[in-house]
Every structure is written in C-alpha cells, then in structure tokens.
Amino acid sequence: MNHLLRSLLVLMLLAVVPAASFAQADRQARLNQLENAKIAYITDKISLTQDQAQKFWPVYNDFTNKRRDINRRMRLLRSTNPDALTDQQIKDNLTQAMDLRQQEVKLEKEYFERFQKLLSIRQVGKLYTAERDFTREVIKRVADRRGPRGSHATDQPNN
Template sequence: MKDFLRSVLLVLVLAAVPTVSFAQAGRSDRLSQLENAKIAYITDKIALTQDQAQKFWPVYNDFSDKRRELNRRLRQLRITAPDALTDQQIKDNLTQAMDLREQEVKLEKDYFNKFQKLLSIRQVGKLYSAERDFTREVIKRVADRRGPRTAPSSTRTDE
C-alpha cells in the first residue's frame, strides 16, 4: 500500500511539471515546481529515509548549484561564433572549456565521496540513474506537449 501511495504521489507531482514555455511569465514558479518534482522523484527512486533526506538534500543542492554554474559558464563560451574570433581567442575559449569540464569532473568526484558518506553505495548508484531518468522524462513530456516535429526535408536526392 505504501508503494502504491508513493507511486500516486509521484504521478501527481510529475503531472505538475510545467507544460508551457519557460520564457513566459511565472518562470520561477515553474522552475520551483520542476525542482519539487525532481526532489520527489529522486527521493522515491533512491528510497531516502527521512533522516537521510535531511542530510542529503542540502549537500545535493550545493552540488547542483555548482554544477549548474559550471555549465552556465561553458554555455557562455559556446555562444560566440568562431568566425567572429581570432585564432588566439578560439584557442583560449577551447582551453577554458576544457578547464571547465575538468572542474566538473573534479566536482563530481568530490560529491561522489560526500554522497557515499550519507547514502549506501547502491543509493548513490541509483541517484545517478534517477537524475538521468528524470531528465529524460521531463524532456519527453515537454516534447509530447509541443506535438510532433517534422524533420527538415533533405535537399539531397538519391538517383
């Protein structure tokens, strides 16, 4: 019965995932809903106890914030079109991107060790899987609500 109630709660939370464009008004509310859905999803998938959850979520949130910042900085490097840069600027951007990816790997290793102090190794393994699954589910739901997209027609003809 407990698993059934958890499943119902999970479905209800995931149903609340925002369905409209993040660019519209109320973006922070939708991001908050998405974050709450992620918390419920991960908590369920890795079977956190209440005591574990109290210790785990502050550490995980710190990890997520740091990872998000590294990814934001990496995206900024990719914004500039290479044709608008000198060869040295391109080299500098690529070097910075590699440095950021190294920082991300170091961050993941550091938090892998921190997570092991709070969770069983099985729960840590499930955490990484749950993160990927949640992201896939959100992307799928957004894509389903936007409707099917047709692939651009190819200009190539096979004769």
C-alpha cells in the same frame, strides 16, 4: 499631441511591466514546481529515509548549484560565434572549455565521496540513474507538449 503620445507610452509601459513581472513569476513558479518534482522523484527512487533526506538535500543542492554554474559558463563559451573571433580567442575558449570539463569531473568526484558518507553505495548508484531518468522524462514531456517537429519526426522508430 506630444502630451497625448507620452501619456499613451506611459500607459503601455504600465501594462507591459506587470505582464513581464507575471511572466517572470510564472517562470519561477514552473521552475519551483519542476524542482519539487525532482526532489520527490529522487527521494522515491533512492528510498531516502527522513534522516538521510535532511542530510542529503543540502549537500545535493550545493552540488547541483556548482554543476549548474559550470554548465552555464560552458554554454557562454559555446554561444560565441567562432567566425567572430581571432584564432587566439578560439584557442582560449577551447582551453577554458576543457578546464571547465575538468572542474566538472573534479566536482563530481568530490560529491561522489560526499554522497557515499550520507547514502549506501546502492543509493548513490540509484541517484545517478534517477537524475538521468528524471531529465529524460522532462525532455519527453516537453517534446510531447510541443508535438512533432516536421514530418521526419514521425519516421523515427521509438526506442
């Protein structure tokens, strides 16, 4: 009986591991698809030439990775329940959060300067608008796919 239980457990694990791998691969494929859509969207919105694109995208990707890291660290700080912390730990977390926000502003200023060396100022302005618009569009599509969340969602006027 014990051997049968172990065999069933092994079979279940063999069934679950590929499913988890497929789920991870599917998630990665969706992220790649989203990233490709963002590249196409921004390229179109700021009218990048091929020469500009070759120089711009490595710089932009570096900026995005650094900004994503700061945001990830900020989320980790916010995910901690303040009731589970001492006053000093709360103070330290808030101080770290402010430091991260300063790092983010410093990063944005640095890359603003770098982007101006690669693009016209009009294209840089359009870049920031395109980023916001793309994010709004993704959020809207995700919300549309999920449907309304309760009856109050239909009571809100569309802006």
